[in-house]
Amino acid sequence: MTPHHTHSSRARMLVFIAWRNLWRNRFRTGLSIAAFGMALSMMIAYGVFIAGEMKQMRGYATDLVLGHIQLHREGYVKDQDIYAQIPQGLVKEVRDHLPPGVALAPRTYGFAMGSLGSLSTGVMLRGISPEEEARVTKIGSRLKSGGFDLSKPVPPRPGAEAVSPRIPVHPVLIGHQLARTLHAQVGDTITLVSQSLDGSIGRGLYRVNGVLSPIEITLDRMGVVMTIETFQELMIMEDGVHELVFSTPDSSHTGPLVRQIQQQANQWAGTHALSPFGGQVTVRSWETINPTLAQTVNMAGTITVIVSLLFFSIAGIGLLNTLLMSVFERKKEFGILLALGMGRGWLVAMVFLESIFLTLGAALPGTALGVYWGYLLETYGWDFSAYLPDGLDFMGIVFEPVLYGHMTLFSVLTPLTALFAITLLATLVPAWRLIRFQPVEVMGG
Amino acid sequence: MSQHRKTSRKRQALMVLGVLGMLMVLGFPGVPGDRPLRAAEGGASQNERVKALMHKIDRLFRSESSHGVMTMAVKTERYSRTMKMEVWSRGMDQSLVKILAPKKDRGVATLKSGKNIWMYLPDIDKVTKIPSSMMGSSWMGSHFTNDDLVRDSSWEDDFTGAITFEGDRNGVPTIEVTLTPKPDAPVVWGKVVMEIHATGLYPLRALYYDEEMNLTRSMMFDDVKDVGGRKIPARQRVIPADKPQESTTIVYESMEFDQGVDEDMFSQKRLRGR
Numbered sequence A: 001m002t003p004h005h006t007h008s009s010r011a012r013m014l015v016f017i018a019w020r021n022l023w024r025n026r027f028r029t030g031l032s033i034a035a036f037g038m039a040l041s042m043m044i045a046y047g048v049f050i051a052g053e054m055k056q057m058r059g060y061a062t063d064l065v066l067g068h069i070q071l072h073r074e075g076y077v078k079d080q081d082i083y084a085q086i087p088q089g090l091v092k093e094v095r096d097h098l099p100p101g102v103a104l105a106p107r108t109y110g111f112a113m114g115s116l117g118s119l120s121t122g123v124m125l126r127g128i129s130p131e132e133e134a135r136v137t138k139i140g141s142r143l144k145s146g147g148f149d150l151s152k153p154v155p156p157r158p159g160a161e162a163v164s165p166r167i168p169v170h171p172v173l174i175g176h177q178l179a180r181t182l183h184a185q186v187g188d189t190i191t192l193v194s195q196s197l198d199g200s201i202g203r204g205l206y207r208v209n210g211v212l213s214p215i216e217i218t219l220d221r222m223g224v225v226m227t228i229e230t231f232q233e234l235m236i237m238e239d240g241v242h243e244l245v246f247s248t249p250d251s252s253h254t255g256p257l258v259r260q261i262q263q264q265a266n267q268w269a270g271t272h273a274l275s276p277f278g279g280q281v282t283v284r285s286w287e288t289i290n291p292t293l294a295q296t297v298n299m300a301g302t303i304t305v306i307v308s309l310l311f312f313s314i315a316g317i318g319l320l321n322t323l324l325m326s327v328f329e330r331k332k333e334f335g336i337l338l339a340l341g342m343g344r345g346w347l348v349a350m351v352f353l354e355s356i357f358l359t360l361g362a363a364l365p366g367t368a369l370g371v372y373w374g375y376l377l378e379t380y381g382w383d384f385s386a387y388l389p390d391g392l393d394f395m396g397i398v399f400e401p402v403l404y405g406h407m408t409l410f411s412v413l414t415p416l417t418a419l420f421a422i423t424l425l426a427t428l429v430p431a432w433r434l435i436r437f438q439p440v441e442v443m444g445g
Numbered sequence B: 001m002s003q004h005r006k007t008s009r010k011r012q013a014l015m016v017l018g019v020l021g022m023l024m025v026l027g028f029p030g031v032p033g034d035r036p037l038r039a040a041e042g043g044a045s046q047n048e049r050v051k052a053l054m055h056k057i058d059r060l061f062r063s064e065s066s067h068g069v070m071t072m073a074v075k076t077e078r079y080s081r082t083m084k085m086e087v088w089s090r091g092m093d094q095s096l097v098k099i100l101a102p103k104k105d106r107g108v109a110t111l112k113s114g115k116n117i118w119m120y121l122p123d124i125d126k127v128t129k130i131p132s133s134m135m136g137s138s139w140m141g142s143h144f145t146n147d148d149l150v151r152d153s154s155w156e157d158d159f160t161g162a163i164t165f166e167g168d169r170n171g172v173p174t175i176e177v178t179l180t181p182k183p184d185a186p187v188v189w190g191k192v193v194m195e196i197h198a199t200g201l202y203p204l205r206a207l208y209y210d211e212e213m214n215l216t217r218s219m220m221f222d223d224v225k226d227v228g229g230r231k232i233p234a235r236q237r238v239i240p241a242d243k244p245q246e247s248t249t250i251v252y253e254s255m256e257f258d259q260g261v262d263e264d265m266f267s268q269k270r271l272r273g274r
Helices: A003-022 A024-068 A075-078 A089-096 A129-136 A174-183 A217-222 A228-235 A255-271 A291-298 A300-329 A331-341 A345-381 A409-433 A439-444 B004-010 B019-021 B033-043 B046-060 B147-151 B268-273
Strands: A067-075 A102-118 A119-128 A141-146 A168-176 A188-195 A201-212 A223-229 A241-247 A280-285 A390-396 A397-399 B064-075 B079-090 B094-101 B108-111 B116-121 B126-129 B158-167 B172-181 B191-197 B204-211 B215-227 B230-240 B249-255
Touching: A003 A345, A024 A241, A024 A291, A024 A300, A024 A345, A024 A397, A024 A409, A067 A223, A067 A255, A075 A280, A089 A102, A089 A255, A102 A129, A102 A174, A102 A228, A102 B126, A119 A129, A119 A174, A119 A188, A119 A217, A129 A241, A141 A255, A141 B019, A168 A174, A168 A188, A168 A228, A174 A201, A174 A217, A188 A228, A188 B116, A188 B126, A201 A223, A217 A223, A217 A397, A241 A255, A255 A280, A255 B019, A291 A300, A300 A331, A300 A345, A300 A409, A331 A345, A331 A439, B046 B158, B046 B191, B079 B116, B079 B172, B108 B147, B108 B268, B116 B147, B116 B268, B126 B268, B158 B191, B215 B249
Parallel strands: A119 A223, A168 A201
Antiparallel strands: A067 A241, A067 A280, A102 A119, A102 A188, A102 A241, A141 A201, A168 A223, A188 A201, A390 A397, B064 B079, B064 B249, B079 B094, B094 B108, B108 B116, B116 B126, B158 B172, B172 B191, B191 B204, B204 B215, B215 B230, B230 B249
């Protein structure tokens, strides 16, 4: 018998013994496997859920509201100063030099008083360029009623307050809460009165072409969306916009594009004078604009790891108990094996093998079940609309009440790794006890 | 994004004596000239004297009814514009301001009735009520807020005053009165320091302080002349303390007091029908 032969045959025997040992107490082992499998599948489903929620949040934030990158004048960022405009020349310059795949949408903002019948309230105006906006955000697909078409006003609603046909009416979309405040529906005509940029009184009639689903708190409560041309006419704003929103296919690496646009803007500002109000041009990624949201989204992975570890630590204590019990039960057996000349290392290896088998036994069905749950979450989502009929608002952005999971290798592997790490750690304790066993003592005990 | 400019916020906490006097004339029968003051001058207590002074100031611009024309020039960092407007008032609660010029805003009218303000926009044929959330916003792009138009307080009834200076100031005989609002008065500032012409008994300057005792705006009165049979400062200028280069100036072109103004004038129906 060569030492090599001895080793491999011993190892095979050890594997066999460990496997058999596991099933000496079927009930206990079965219970452990069931507990671990369940915990694992729940952790996988949880990871899928969190990843989905974060993906949805990020998607909402960038696809509906912020875009990936925004360009403003500093005065606009600081005080929402409507005189802090981006000149048309700069818009053209940036638009003409867009990298492939990158889309741009200009926006304007202002305040006005909106009224319908005897009801009136403060409103926030948002001027958009519908075709360009559709390339950058999905706002056009988020309508509660009516349509996104802002090219001409829809016909008046039957029974709506009549408007003289000689007065021009412009189409707008309004937020859902605002529609409730003004009791407005698609086809109604609202009046907007504002303080124009020249100090005069801007006013006009606007047909509600559509009502927007909740996307952003301010937009929902007070938003009136119109074309930039309509906005400019109302506010007597001759040139320029307040915001440029960009979307890029490589949304996870916005840094280089931010720098490129910033450089382009600086160059333009160097040769063309910017208006005295408004300060420098500043280009920021959505993570810089809404850092809390970005941090929350980026924390998803960390959250999954931490919760997995916590969860399995508790489960690990249960496992520790099981393993310790099974080692102490077999004290005499171990004593005999030691006395027969079995190395302590082999005994330790056997206990480790037992715990690995146990974990594997839990991991296989647990992963399968977890992936199945994850699949259900990803496909059908989790509907909270009974508790959150208007969606969940976080950092000014309204999220749909149906949350969908997002299964990634990470969301499956993280709990699995955590499970193995914890079980191996838990095995260290009985293993250490085993090393200190004295054959005579344990056999006699 | 969700708030108006900070400056208009600050303006919310303010009121203007002159414009208020004109726009929401108090319905005291007649104006008994300087009678109360003379009584006070003979009196011993300073308290009595301040009360009489404020009684006089309160009635300087108020009447049972008024009708006239004034111009309002607004100068801000971003724009300058001048509006000519016709004003009517009846009692303390009703007033109507109608823009005569510039052409773009001609016919735009502001109706104040009680605590409410409506705007009439003739070109789109709409009457809209100013919502309470926008009472702090600028009125017609000026340094006055909508709130300034409806807030009614009386110097005599809502303040306690003390004479803090008396004598020559810049060659003008001046009485300076420091006014502190009474605890329950419908007043939003901490104190008002008013300089009054000692012999003419009309205001020269009023400094408005917020509750933290920071100067928020100052109001200048000059061009004293006969307006509608009263000797009053025909020009009033308000300057916001945080933007000293900005101002709103109101000049009375013509004014008649107590000539009777029809109550019907202040109905929404008339507002639209005009």
